[in-house]
Amino acid sequence: MENEKKPRLLLVLKMLQRTDVEHPLNTTEIINKLKQCGVEAERKFGFYCGAAGGRQFHQ
Structure with a gap:
């Protein structure tokens, strides 16, 4: 699953x-x-979980 993210x-x-x-x-x-x-994402879980990790990276 990590490879998909x-x-x-x-x-x-x-x-x-x-x-x-x-x-x-x-x-x-x-x-x-x-x-x-061609990438599936959903607003309530899939996208926000990935985006949160990105924000932590930049801080």
């Missing part, structure tokens, strides 16, 4: 690197972009 987190990281205050992405937009890349 890495590609998703890398895709989210790339998406967030392309955002700024004037061009934000909300959770729904991120999930839709992941689906376009």
Whole structure:
């Protein structure tokens, strides 16, 4: 299962690197972009668990 999270987190990281205050992405937009890349994610658990780990990494 850990191997499944890495590609998703890398895709989210790339998406967030392309955002700024004037061009934000909300959770729904991120999930839709992941689906376009063939990666399944759900708002209530799958996405937030992965995103929380990313925030801890940057602090």
